[in-house]
Amino acid sequence: MLMAAFTFMGANAAINRANNYLKAADVTAKQGQTVDVALTMVNKTFDIINWQTELVLPEGVTLVSVAPAERWSEEIVVTDNKLFSETENAVATGEGVVAKITLQVASTVAEGSYDIALKSTVMHAKDNTEIAQTDPQYFKLTVEKADEGKKGDLNGDGKVTASDIQVVLNAMADEDNNPAYDLNGDGKVTASDIQIILNIMAEE
Ligand SMILES: [Ca+2]
């Protein structure tokens, strides 16, 4: 055991690269909605490495997008639920948010708490040979019951605001008479429907 540890350290210039991994804080989402999760790099070596992180998601939860953080200048390649980044230029400090990911929670996902695993692997920047896998990092996704749906809340954010008026304006511009936006039920999407949103806003 001791010998193995020494061998590992010797081969890797006494740097324990297993100290590089992604983690995330617990999040809450409603059934049928999306939730953003910030992935944070924990980097205790500030070394130039490539990394890959696999997301292990519960049934009904899917990865819909990955947006690299501004400070993370590298491209993040997404294959299935694996994120891969080549680290050509070491960022000033490796610590911090690397990317924002968006997860879609299907409306069929039961209420409750789910553990999502982040399994990170770090590789040599030169040839992608594996250096180390880290212990999976877990964060909790709490799924809550879907909202009943509030009148006038057309974009589904739970509030009635100018953004919902914008939804009606967009529908009007597209001549889209979607019944969901026809709040007075006259079969058309018009300024009268905007008036109803204004009335709801005035009451709140
Ligand atoms: Ca709204």
Ligand SMILES: [Ca+2]
């Ligand atoms: Ca109408």
